[in-house]
Amino acid sequence: MELDGTVAQLVLARWGDHRPGLRFEDLVLSHHQVAAGAAARAALLRELLDARREPHIGILLDNTPEYPLWLSAAALAGAAVAGINPTRRGAELARDIRHTDCQVLLTERVHLPLLTGLDLPGVRVLVTDSAAYAELLAPYEGAEPSVSATVSPASRMLLYFTSGSTGAPKAAVCSQRRLAAAGRSLVTHFDVRPDDVHYICMPMFHGNAVIADWAPALAAGAGTALRRRFSASGFLDDVRDFGATYFTYVGRAVQYILDTPARDDDRAHPLRVGFGTEAGAVDARRFEERFGVRLVEGYGSSEGGAAIQRTAGTPDGAIGRAAPGDDLAVLDPGTGAECAAAAFGPGGRLLNGDAAIGELVNRGRSPFEGYWRNAAADAERVRGDGWYWTGDLFYRDADGYFYFAGRADDRLRVDSENLAAAVIEAILARWEPVVGVAVYAVPDPVAGDQVMAALALRDGVDFDPVGFAEFLLAQGDLGTKMAPRFVRVVERLPVTATNKVARGVLRGEGFRCADDGEVWWRPRGGGAYRVFAEADVAGVVGEFRERGREGLLG
Known part of the structure; x- marks a missing residue:
């Protein structure tokens, strides 16, 4: 059996290692205890799986110890884990479970109501915080780790859903080889040491937490610390309590942390690096200034098809070069x-x-x-x-x-010029009152798009239309087509379960006024922003109607 380059090999390596390996709330498990727990679950899994079907299990859990234990168990048993998103509902949730051919679904009491009434033929549900689950697992406690004969580097390890903006989510395949290689690569890139502690606060049903946080910790023999669900207010306390040295982030998580009240002891912690995407250069700089922690913005497509490495000398605003x-x-x-x-x-x-x-x-x-x-x-x-x-x-x-x-x-086409939302967002994020920004296209009554920006401002700060216009004029890299024509001021940007901005929601709502905020606009030929009042809405709708484009308004 060829185990080199497998996740199973990394799990086996932790057997006999009695250093702290997994922390969750008040619980501390050694690496050896984690390996033993994985061995017991792998033995149970072998009994539960029907060899005539795909060896797939679904995990519908928050970030609890059962999650990494079952990931490790699946690696030993040669099974694949489908991370099931608990923010999905009804038929869409059932579709995800059925689409990935899950024989077994691991969940907890808090998520049981999500399964009520769902059509899940052939799926056995195990509730990890139930007495029945403990009784089912008990006969296998004490088992030593063993690897199923079917395991190889090519064995499917993960089926994780990508967060596409259209259509049903797609389940990307990740083999044991690719997951182990990703972990080892990040160990080298960030010099991960056995005495490091990786703080996993992003949801583990998403590839970021498993591939960029859990896998390198496993590869290096470092510890992991779990947060059930991300909490900006609890972030720094967790880092201190767990002794965390490394964390990953996606989407707007960094902005939420920066939005918490500053404290005199913000730099009193062991954290040394954060790795993720979509923080942006402005927030990365603010994070380092406040907490003394370097954020490394990386790029790797969720499916593993391409990656860009940040190296010394990378210019501001750039991600890096090809590997x-x-x-x-x-x-x-x-x-x-x-x-x-x-x-x-x-x-x-x-x-x-x-x-x-x-x-x-x-x-x-x-x-x-x-x-x-x-x-x-x-x-x-x-x-x-x-x-x-x-x-x-x-x-x-x-x-x-x-x-x-x-x-x-996210591309916009304004007056026949192609623009990218991320470029404009990076500029608008410099405005001091802003804590969150999303740029997206709304239709133009004649042709193409108009630029709209949703801004979340600091607590207690009102939108200053004059100050915002002056800020735009002062930005030397803001092209003449980039300035937003519409500005929507919101308390908080809508986000997906992985803290990415839900631009589809914003695009769908368009430039109309909404209950949770106000819309400002700058009429053609006018230099000042003003409230987008009902009379303005009627005028714009009239423009679309005159040109036969009213259907674009939704």
Whole structure:
């Protein structure tokens, strides 16, 4: 049996290691106890799984110790884990469980109501905080770790859903080989040591927490500390209590932490690095200034098809360069031609976004392992030439550094000029009153799009239309088409379960006034922002009606 390069091998390595390995609230388990718990669950799993069906289990849990224990058990038993999102409901939730062919579903009492009335034929539900579960597991307690004969580096390990903006979520496949390799790579990149403690506060049903946080801790023999659900107010106390040295983040988590009241002891903690995506350069700088912790913005497509490494000398605003040996390019999605190198003007303004922004494509060997039972989605990612199309917008400078410009569906076209939402967001995030910003397209009554921005402001701060306009004028890298025509002021941006901004919700609501905030606008030819009143709404709707485009308003 070939175990080199498997997650199972990493689990076995922790047997006999009596250092603290897993912390959760007041519970502390040694690495040995974690391996023993995984061994017991793997033995139970072998009894539960029907060999005639796919060896898949679903996990519908918060970040409790059962989650990493069952991940480790699945690795030993040669099973694949489907992370089930507890924010899904009804038919969509049932679809996720059925689509990934789960034989067993692990859940807890708090989530049982989500399963009421769902059609889940052939799925055995185990409630991990029940007496029945304890009785079921009891005969296997004390088992030593053993690896099923079917386990190999190619064995499926994860089926994790990508957070696409349209259609049903796709379940990306991740093998034991890829997960173990990702863990080892991050150990090297961040110099993870056995005495480190990885704080897992992002949801473990998402690839970020498992691939970028749990896997490197397992590979290095470092400890892990779990937070049931992310809490900005509890973040720093957890870091201190657990002795955490490393954490990962996605979406707006960093903004939420920065929005907590500053304290005199904000730098009194052992944390040394955070790794994630979408914090943005402004918030990363604020985080380091306040907490003394370096945030490393990385890029790796959820499916594993392409990755960019940040190295010393990476310019501000850039993600990094392609890893050695990788052939990454920015291509025009329409023609397949390589986009022009980015040209910058004073203040770092991108001068040729229309020619430079395109889709990031891996033209070399890709570790993408496909989607579960979704050939159409596979074909969209890997095209006839074997290249992997990420679905993400980037531009690249003359020195080969890549800059993230948003998802492909976050592109705006204003007056025949292509713009990227992420570029505008990075500029608007500099405005001191802002704690959260999302830029998205709303339709133009004539053609193309108009720029709209949703702003979440600091507590107790009202939107200052004059101050905001003056701020925009002072930004040397804000192109003439980038300034928002509409500004929606909200208490908090709508987010997905993984703290990513739900731009689909914002786009769907458009520029109309909403109950949870107010909308301001700058009429054509007018330099000042003013409230978008009912009379203004009627006037804009009239423009769309006159041109036969009213249907675009939804």
